[in-house]
Amino acid sequence: MTQTQQQAPGQATQPMVVLSQVLKEYKVGKKTITAVDQVDLTINKGEIFAIIGYSGAGKSTLVRLINGLETITSGSLTVDGFEIAGKRESQLREIRSNIGMIFQQFNLMSSRTVAGNVEFPLIVAGWDKAKRQQRVAELLDFVGLTDRAGNYPDQLSGGQKQRVGIARALATSPSLLLADESTSALDPETTAEVLALLKKVNAELGITVVVITHEMDVVSSIADRVAVMEKGKVVESGQVYDVFSDPQTETARRFVGTTVKTLPVGQEAADLKARHRGFLVNIEVTEGNDSLGRVLSHLGSRNVSFNIVQGGLETLQGQSYGNLTLELLGDVTSLDAVLAELKTVTRVREVR
Ligand SMILES: Nc1ncnc2c1ncn2[C@@H]1O[C@H](COP(=O)(O)OP(=O)(O)OP(=O)(O)O)[C@@H](O)[C@H]1O
Numbered sequence: 014m015t016q017t018q019q020q021a022p023g024q025a026t027q028p029m030v031v032l033s034q035v036l037k038e039y040k041v042g043k044k045t046i047t048a049v050d051q052v053d054l055t056i057n058k059g060e061i062f063a064i065i066g067y068s069g070a071g072k073s074t075l076v077r078l079i080n081g082l083e084t085i086t087s088g089s090l091t092v093d094g095f096e097i098a099g100k101r102e103s104q105l106r107e108i109r110s111n112i113g114m115i116f117q118q119f120n121l122m123s124s125r126t127v128a129g130n131v132e133f134p135l136i137v138a139g140w141d142k143a144k145r146q147q148r149v150a151e152l153l154d155f156v157g158l159t160d161r162a163g164n165y166p167d168q169l170s171g172g173q174k175q176r177v178g179i180a181r182a183l184a185t186s187p188s189l190l191l192a193d194e195s196t197s198a199l200d201p202e203t204t205a206e207v208l209a210l211l212k213k214v215n216a217e218l219g220i221t222v223v224v225i226t227h228e229m230d231v232v233s234s235i236a237d238r239v240a241v242m243e244k245g246k247v248v249e250s251g252q253v254y255d256v257f258s259d260p261q262t263e264t265a266r267r268f269v270g271t272t273v274k275t276l277p278v279g280q281e282a283a284d285l286k287a288r289h290r291g292f293l294v295n296i297e298v299t300e301g302n303d304s305l306g307r308v309l310s311h312l313g314s315r316n317v318s319f320n321i322v323q324g325g326l327e328t329l330q331g332q333s334y335g336n337l338t339l340e341l342l343g344d345v346t347s348l349d350a351v352l353a354e355l356k357t358v359t360r361v362r363e364v365r
């Protein structure tokens with residue numbers, strides 16, 4: 014995994030971003046809006062960390078707090094060991110130079126060429142011309158846009174624009190890259206390309222990447238760890254596989270349901286029951302569960318037959334995970350015995 018690739022064996026995990034009891038309130042007239050509510054979160058050096066949540070959950074606010082564009086109301090927030098709370102603008106500027114940022118709408122300057130956009134942060138940072146040109150060439154090569162150096166943003170596709178955004182964000186060699194909905198304006202194929210580039214940024218340059226998204230596919234294809242946000246709070250966090258193979262909150266369950274088939278409920282359950290006269294159960298399937306395979310292959314000798322009537326598997330962090338709904342056919346005693354046996358090897362839920 015990315016996280017371990019960059020660390021020498023035995024080297025302890027080091028924190029890149031640490032939030033302790035971070036609160037962010039906005040005053041709007043007489044009302045107080047709590048955008049980030051007492052968040053505790055640690056993002057480690059070298060990992061790809063995803064923050065997922067529905068609109069208004071507080072994801073972008075969290076990002077703006079991390080890069081010091083907004084000040085926290087209370088709590089503590091450190092980036093690479095530096096406390097951000099209570100810092101002056103000049104001190105924040107220094108911290109910010111260590112953080113790259115990419116956006117949903119790319120935020121490129123339309124009057125500048127691709128090379129000009131990538132060069133801009135280097136001009137701001139006071140690099141001399143020869144060094145700038147060399148660095149721009151390096152960056153365009155890294156993102157695969159050397160042949161587009163002289164083009165203007167509106168001559169590029171969405172995916173190319175985001176690659177320019179990534180090159181620009183990397184210009185001053187930050188150690189942290191924040192990507193706020195960086196693929197939300199792109200089609201699935203282009204999204205995959207941009208995510209592959211973010212993986213390359215992480216693996217080859219050792220940059221810690223924080224991906225903000227409302228798309229489960231983005232999380233499952235790129236992240237090592239994930240935090241699920243809801244109403245300003247982090248309601249679940251951990252390894253992507255752990256969080257999404259056993260979600261504890263309704264929000265996390267809904268996100269998993271967008272990629273992985275889960276227990277059919279409501280109309281879907283009613284439709285399945287109308288079509289199948291047998292006993293319907295949903296079983297969880299995880300890679301390497303050989304015991305489950307053995308139980309299923311012996312159902313015939315237990316006088317029970319089965320049909321797979323619904324389900325799906327997804328890859329999370331390189332491991333298969335999913336759910337299958339089975340129609341079991343047999344007499345009551347045999348079914349009871351089979352259900353008891355299945356329950357010893359996986360999670361079994363009746364479709365109601
Ligand atoms: N500058 C602001 N002034 C007042 N309220 C704000 C401000 N910025 C954000 N909020 C509020 O804080 C909450 C969190 O907003 P935020 O933009 O962080 O959510 P988000 O998770 O990024 O949503 P989205 O997925 O739509 O981008 C919302 O209720 C929003 O209206």
Ligand SMILES: [Mg+2]
Pocket residue numbers: 072073074
């Ligand atoms: Mg947002």
